[in-house]
Amino acid sequence: MAEHPASAPMVVPADAPPVVEARGVATVFGKGRDAFTVHDNLDLTVRRGEILSLVGGSGTGKTVLLRHILGLTVPTRGSVTVLGQPATRLGGEGASARVGMLFQHGALFSAFNVLDNVAFALRELGTLPDDVIVDAALVKLRMVGLKAEHATRMPADLSGGMIKRAALARALIMDPPLLLLDEPTAGLDPSSSDEFCDLLRELHAALGLTVIMVTHDLDTLYALSTRVAVLAERRVIVSGTPQEVARFEHPFIDHFFLGERGRRAMAQPAAERPKEA
Numbered sequence: 677m678a679e680h681p682a683s684a685p686m687v688v689p690a691d692a693p694p695v696v697e698a699r700g701v702a703t704v705f706g707k708g709r710d711a712f713t714v715h716d717n718l719d720l721t722v723r724r725g726e727i728l729s730l731v732g733g734s735g736t737g738k739t740v741l742l743r744h745i746l747g748l749t750v751p752t753r754g755s756v757t758v759l760g761q762p763a764t765r766l767g768g769e770g771a772s773a774r775v776g777m778l779f780q781h782g783a784l785f786s787a788f789n790v791l792d793n794v795a796f797a798l799r800e801l802g803t804l805p806d807d808v809i810v811d812a813a814l815v816k817l818r819m820v821g822l823k824a825e826h827a828t829r830m831p832a833d834l835s836g837g838m839i840k841r842a843a844l845a846r847a848l849i850m851d852p853p854l855l856l857l858d859e860p861t862a863g864l865d866p867s868s869s870d871e872f873c874d875l876l877r878e879l880h881a882a883l884g885l886t887v888i889m890v891t892h893d894l895d896t897l898y899a900l901s902t903r904v905a906v907l908a909e910r911r912v913i914v915s916g917t918p919q920e921v922a923r924f925e926h927p928f929i930d931h932f933f934l935g936e937r938g939r940r941a942m943a944q945p946a947a948e949r950p951k952e953a
Contacts, residue, residue, distance in 0.1 A: 694757075695854055695886045696722040696745055701754035703740055714740050715751070716910040724853075727880060727887040729897050729918075732907030733928055738890045741907070742856050745888065746775060758854065776847030780859040782839040784831040784846070790817070791827035794846045816845040821875060837868040841875070848879070857889040861896045873899045894933075 703715040714737035722728050730738045743749040744756045747766035756763040759774055766774060784793045795813040798804055804812075814824055820841040831839060840860065847855060860876065861869040873896055880887055880900075891897055897904065898918055905915040906929060914924040922933040 692723040692725055694721050695724050695726075695759060696720070696888065697755075697757045698741070698744070699755050701741075701744065701751045701756060703737060703744070703749075704752040713910060718754070718907075718911045720905055720912050720915070722886060722888055724886050725884065725902075727889065727900050727902045728915075729901040729904045730888065730890045730907060731892070731897070731904060731932065736907040737910070738907055739858065742777075742858060742888070742890065745856065746777060774852050774854060776850070776852040776855045778840070778844050778847045778855070778857045778860055780862050782831070782843035784839060784843055786831050789828050789830055790822070790834070790842045793831070793842060794827075794849055796846065797849050813845070813849065816849050817842070819848070819879070820845045835868075836863050837872065840864065840872055844875075844879075848883070851883075853884070853886060855885050855887045857887060857891075859891055859893075860889060861891070861893050866895075869893070869896065870899075876900060 698718055698720040701715050701718040701720075702713070703718075705712045705714065714735075718737075718741070720741075730741065732738055740749065744751055745758060745763055747758070747763040750764055758766060784790075785796070788796070791810065791813050794816055795809045798809045798812060799806075814827060817824070817827060822838065822841050822845065826834075826838065826842075831842070834842065857876075861872055864872060876887070877900060879885060887900075889896075889900065901918055903915060904918050904921045905912045906921060906924070906926070907913075908926060908928050913926060914921055914929075916924075918933075921929065
């Protein structure tokens with residue numbers, strides 16, 4: 677990935693206020709003999725300005741944790757707060773104004789064109805004239821590298837990279853301070869993945885975003901993360917910079933970070949990695 681001097685990520689102060697706090701979270705699905713515990717006494721703090729990557733094996737509850745942060749699901753025990761408020765209040769106060777979500781495959785509405793997808797949350801508010809909404813949507817499209825001519829296209833007519841960009845514009849339409857990314861570069865070819873990482877780095881710095889990202893892609897992780905949290909054994913077993921986490925002794929970490937792909941990703945030029953706090 678080429679160095680991108682104009683988009684160096686923010687340095688996160690050690691005393692930056694928390695944006696997300698999970699304390700003693702337990703998540704149990706089912707009852708009795710059919711009960712399945714996903715999280716047990718999970719703690720996690722995400723501070724303002726971080727790009728935190730969540731990694732873990734299949735079934736460790738990464739996406740479930742994102743749903744707790746969005747307020748879509750409630751832990752069996754424990755608490756999750758977002759911007760100082762219980763995450764469960766997000767729905768009532770307008771989640772999209774506080775948290776933007778980029779889904780793995782974009783999740784654009786297939787019956788809407790790109791402009792209508794991006795403008796959806798503003799139109800749902802019902803407080804702005806449509807010409808203002810259209811202008812705001814076009815600004816966000818330009819922000820993610822799409823042109824006005826793309827606004828009238830349908831999702832089926834977009835490339836994978838363009839779908840990701842349109843979905844990102846939709847996630848940012850309400851200028852939320854917190855952005856959640858679920859496998860942001862999944863399905864993209866290496867060149868498109870590099871370009872999307874550059875875009876995310878630019879937006880993180882320019883908008884002062886706090887980002888929580890679920891990813892299995894080590895190149896993306898090393899390119900963007902200021903911190904990594906590893907989910908295993910039903911909790912966060914370690915968090916720190918990618919380099920710190922890679923030194924933690926655990927079978928998953930050995931396999932994920934120290935295999936051939938991990939060593940290759942770790943060897944990328946230091947100039948391309950986020951600055952540590």
